[in-house]
Amino acid sequence: xxxxxxxxxxxxxxxxxxxxxxxxxxxxxxxxxxxxxxxxxxxxxxxxxxxxxxxxxxxxxxxxxxxxxxxxxxxxxxxxxxxxxxxxxxxxxxxxxxxxxxxxxxxxxxxxxxxxxxxxxxxxxxxxxxxxxxxxxxxxxxxxxxxxxxxxxxxxxxxxxxxxxxxxxxxxxxxxxxx
Numbered sequence: 001x002x003x004x005x006x007x008x009x010x011x012x013x014x015x016x017x018x019x020x021x022x023x024x025x026x027x028x029x030x031x032x033x034x035x036x037x038x039x040x041x042x043x044x045x046x047x048x049x050x051x052x053x054x055x056x057x058x059x060x061x062x063x064x065x066x067x068x069x070x071x072x073x074x075x076x077x078x079x080x081x082x083x084x085x086x087x088x089x090x091x092x093x094x095x096x097x098x099x100x101x102x103x104x105x106x107x108x109x110x111x112x113x114x115x116x117x118x119x120x121x122x123x124x125x126x127x128x129x130x131x132x133x134x135x136x137x138x139x140x141x142x143x144x145x146x147x148x149x150x151x152x153x154x155x156x157x158x159x160x161x162x163x164x165x166x167x168x169x170x171x172x173x174x175x176x177x178x179x
Contacts, residue, residue: 001054003057004049004082005030005052006047006049006050007049007077008045008046008075008076009044009047009073010074011071017044018046020071021067021071028063029053030050030052030056030057031050033083034048035047035048035049049080049083057079060077061077090148091147091148091149093145093176093177094147094175094176095144096144096172096173097140097142097172098139098170099141099169099170100139100170101136101137101138101139102128102136102139103139106139106167109167111143114145114156117156118151119151121145122146123143125142127139144176153173156173160173
């Protein structure tokens with residue numbers, strides 16, 4: 001029987017971490033289905049959806065201390081269901097892109113609007129870049145979410161625009177197909 005496991009890791013970055021993690025999975029017959037890994041500051045972080053035979057997943061879990069010792073990473077795992085078995089409600093996928101001068105509270109205010117409308121954030125990424133031309137730290141956010149069928153997109157746009165006006169953020173929302 002096929003089982004699924006979400007694997008997350010964080011610790012000091014160094015060359016070879018992704019190779020060591022993937023080698024650990026491969027040696028146990030585990031497949032990487034989907035992953036996100038990144039370096040932030042001097043820290044490496046990753047989240048990986050893996051799959052394999054139930055007994056191989058159990059073996060991987062039982063032997064995690066060897067990977068922790070080899071990589072120096074803090075590692076956590078959680079068993080999950082197959083991606084196709086995820087309970088979903090009828091909804092439309094959207095992408096929001098926001099840009100502004102950087103300041104605290106942008107993520108919270110924008111995401112609060114989504115939460116109040118029972119909108120699920122599927123993927124979220126932020127970045128602050130120094131703009132040498134203007135001398136400003138520029139915040140950039142990309143967010144993918146699904147809007148339930150019973151929520152009016154016009155209401156979402158209006159409430160997000162209100163936050164954008166209040167915090168001086170340029171925000172665009174667009175439907176996405178085949179993400």
